[in-house]
Amino acid sequence: MTALTRTTVREIETPGGPGRAHIHRPPRPCGTVALGHGAGGGLGAIDLAIAREVLVAAGWAVVIVEQPWLVAGRRVAGRPPTLDLAWVPMVEALLTGRGHLPRPLVVGGRSAGARVACRTAGALEADAALLLSFPLHPPGRPDRSRADELALAPDPSWVIQGSGDAFGTPDEVRPHLPRGTTLLEVPGAHSFPGSSRAALTEAVTSVAGMLPG
Known part of the structure; x- marks a missing residue:
């Protein structure tokens, strides 16, 4: 992130x-990326951190x-409907009112957060999605x-899927990709290790160059 990036909660x-x-929020952001965390919390998960760093550097406002x-x-996430009911008004609030963040809107997140993003993309009129470690099925x-x-x-x-993801390998996920969805395989498991940093950075940088901005 640049020195001019403004970070607020x-x-x-x-x-x-x-x-x-x-x-x-970088100066004059070209759009907004809203990312949700997984069912274990983990706001500092390596894939979320890298997505934030790369996308802010590319001129996007990023919200975790x-x-x-x-x-x-609480230590356990709520059921999917409760997650959706919280996510939608939070993202809507960021896009409206004084000091609102700009569209286009990219929704996403890791694991359970990626599921929420998919389920609510239509309601939010999202322009694109970035899905990290999408959990196609329980292990x-x-x-x-x-x-x-x-x-x-x-x-x-x-x-962006880990090659050894027990929740769905790239080969398992690939047949279920909807139209317009691209899969990028990164070495690692469902929770990426530190050794995946370079590959994750490369993958997110590639995505940043294709986002509808």
């Missing part, structure tokens, strides 16, 4: 209680959305597919 009321938006369950100190349970959620991703979208 905004508390936003939702039907599930207050959430927090961690806003990283902290769900109300995490703000409240060892390919019969419990979430391909129906991935199918809701807007056109265009990008999926």
Whole structure:
């Protein structure tokens, strides 16, 4: 991030209680990327951190959305409908009113956050999506597919998936990609290790060059 990037934290009321938006705004942003965290929290996950760094440097305002369950100190995420009910008003609040962030809007996140982004992309009229470690199925349970959620991703979208992801390898995810979605394979598992930093940076940099800005 550049020295001119303004970082703020905004508390936003939702039907599930207050959430927090961690806003990283460069001068004259070309658009907004809203990213959600996984079911374990992890606001500082390496893929979220790299996405924030790369996209802010590319001129995008990046918001890491902290769900109300995490703000409240709970250790377990709520059910999917409660996550969606919190995510939508938080993102809408960032795009309206005084000091609002600009469109186009890219939604996304890692793992559970990627699922939320897909399910709510239509309601938010998102222009694109960046999906990190999309959890196609629980580990060892390919019969419990979430391909129906991935199918809701807007056109265009990008999926960055670890080569050894137990929640869905790139080969498992690829047949379910909707139209306009590109998959980028990165060495690593569902939670990327530090050794994946260079490959993640390369992948997100590639996506940044293709976003509709």
